[in-house]
Amino acid sequence: MVHPLLLPAGTPAIPVHCVAKADWPALRDGLPPVPRSFARxxxxxxxxxxHVxxxxxxxxxxxxxxxVEPVSPRRRDPFAPGRLAATLPPGNYALAGDIGDPNLAxxxxxxxxxxxxxxxxxxxxTARLVLPERVDGEELTNLAQASALARDLVNTSAADLGPAEIExxxxxxxxxxxAEVSSTVGDELLTGNLPMIHAVGRASPRAPRLIDLRWGKEGDPKLTLVGKGVAFDTGGLNLKTDAGMLLMKKDMGGAAAAIAAASMIMQAKLKVRLRLLVPAVENAVSGSSFRPGDVLQSRKGLTVEIxxxxxxxxxxxxxxxxxxxxxxxxxLIDFATLTGAARVALGPDLPPFYSHDDGLAAEIARxxxxxxxxxxRMPLWPPxxxxxxxxxxxxNNVSGGAFAGSVTAALFLNRFVEKSRSYAHFDIYGWNPSTKPGRPEGGECxxxxxxxxxxxxxxxxR
Structure with a gap:
């Protein structure tokens, strides 16, 4: 099935001419008198x-x-030609001129x-797009619909999206x-040796859980995705300020990204044995909250001071x-809205990632x-x-200082990965503070x- 806003290549449509400022005079002078005068x-x-x-x-x-931006000196946003989708009147449109990569446009x-x-x-x-030549509409639909699923999850109020709804x-x-889906819920987390998931979520009336999806054929390469699913984060007993809590419905943005990636992979029927793990909790405050100074047991056997x-x-x-x-x-890849330090370092649009595997890191960057x-890429700096x-x-679960917060968080996670052939951690923000081409304000994948x-x-x- 192809996205309802996409039309087959060659469908008659109104052209959307993408033009850089330096090229506009030549294009303008070639227009018929009425549109030329109107543009002026x-x-x-x-x-x-x-646009006009x-x-x-x-x-x-x-x-x-x-x-649009010229090719140089600044890098043009590849999504820029699609920026009019939400503003044009009803009709069929076709991108023309210098649109850059037609798939991304x-x-x-x-x-x-x-x-x-x-x-x-x-x-x-109601502004529909004619597919550019040699662009796969089903592939675009897969990417767009999975991204929309992630955005929907992040944007949904925490009152309507708790651990059960993530499941x-x-x-x-x-x-x-x-796919096979199972979950370990509430006190089952203790008998299932998932004690830190239980400790974080036990203060909420909405039971914590680990959600486990498996898909694909036995014997295919194993790819495992893990997404942080904190449905809402009060900060626990180290309570956040009101401003710090305002966007905490998005603290399950890592889970949303992992779910979207899993959706894309399964829809495309890639030849993998896929596993998706989502620890889903609400970090609430009650008499059963875990406390600063507590020492938690972990599944790996390491003890963690809070x-x-x-x-x-x-x-x-x-x-x-x-x-x-x-x-x-x-x-093994994890996605998490993990640290404010990552936003201080790189801002909301550019998540850092960490990996010891230089080859994997190079491919991720490319x-x-x-x-x-x-x-x-940011360093897993051993010192x-x-x-x-x-x-x-x-x-300890924190460094106790103000420096290198995203790096030390990644180093903490790295302690729990030993056998995986390659591992990468993404410290994402999961939110667009303002609207840009392809990235409306709100939840982001x-x-x-x-x-x-x-x-x-x-x-x-396959």
């Missing part, structure tokens, strides 16, 4: 992001002009058209793709990663640019490992498309 009257100069609707002699819409159209309207009357997008989303995915209950995501991930690592997957899913030392346990591209390159389809 509207003050169109092909500034990046500027041009009429024909009858007043009907004949063409759209969209200013068309994907930008679909991602821009996303709307989260669970809590208000829907306003459907329901995974089970729905399992039903669609004939320096801060607001560093809860790494605790639930550690148990899930230890479980995943026991199978020694060929590739594919990040190729599919316009930006990430940046900082000592910052996690505890005087009473094997390690980060690092999932590049993970899918990596899996596709490594393992191919």
């Amino acid at each position: 009257a509207q003050g169109f100069e092909a500034r990046p992001g500027q 609707l041009l009429p024909d002699t009858t007043g009907a819409l004949a063409a759209v002009m969209l200013g 068309a994907l930008g159209w679909l991602l821009t058209a996303y709307r989260f309207e669970r809590y208000r009357k829907p306003k459907p997008i 329901a989303a995974v089970r729905g995915l399992g039903e669609t793709h004939d 320096g801060n209950t607001d560093a809860e995501g790494r605790l639930i991930l550690a148990d899930a990663l230890a479980l995943a690592d026991e199978e020694a997957p060929e590739l 594919l990040s640019a190729a599919v316009n899913d930006p990430v940046w 900082y490992d000592g910052m996690l030392e505890s005087k009473i346990a094997d390690l 980060q690092a999932a498309r590049l993970t899918y591209a990596l899996a596709k390159q490594l393992y191919g389809g």
Whole structure:
């Protein structure tokens, strides 16, 4: 099935001319008199992001002009040609001119058209795009729909999306793709040797759980995805401020990204034995909250002193990663809205990632640019490992200082991965503070498309 906003190549459509400012005079002078005069009257100069609707002699819409960045000196956003999807009037449109990578230009159209309207009357997008030549509409649909699923999950109020609802989303995915889904809930986490997931989630009336999806054929390469599923994070007894708590419905953005990547992989029927693990909790406050100074047992056998209950995501991930690592997957990847330090270092749009595998890291960096899913490698710097030392346990869950917060969080997680052939950790933000082409304000699906591209390159389809 192809996305409803996509039309077959060659369908008659209104052209959307993507033009750089330096090229505009030549294009303008070649226009018929009416649209040329109209463009001049509207003050169109092909500034990046500027657009104008041009009429024909009858007043009907004949063409759209969209200013884009030149190829140099700045890197043009590959999604820029799709930025008009949510603003153009109803009709069929075809991208023309210098659109760059046609796959990314068309994907930008679909991602821009996303709307989260669970809590208000829907306003459907009616600007449809004719597929550029040699662009796979089914592939674009897969990427756009999985990204929309992740965005929907992140945008949903925590009142309507707790651990059980995250599980329901995974089970729905399992039903669609004939995958096995199981969950370990509440006190079963203790008997199942997942004590840190239980400790973080036990204060909430909404039971914590580990959700486990398996898909694919036995004997295929094992790829395991782990996503942090904190449905809401109060900070626990180390309570957040009101401003710090305001966006904490997005603290399950890592789970959303992992779910989206799993969806893309299964929809494309890649030749992998896929496992998706989502530790899903609410970090709430009650008489049963875990406390600063507590020492928690972990699945791996390491004891963890709690320096801060607001560093809860790494605790639930550690148990899930230890479980995943026991199978020694060929590739293990986790996604987590883990640290504010990552945002200080790289901002909301550029998540850091960590890996000891230089070859894997190089491919992640290359594919990040190729599919316009930006990430940046940061070091698992061994000397900082000592910052996690505890005087009473094997390690502390925080460094106790203000420096290198994202690095020390990654080093903490790394303690729980031993047998996996390759491992990467993404410290994502999961949110767009403002609207950009292909990235509407609100929940965002980060690092999932590049993970899918990596899996596709490594393992191919069936």
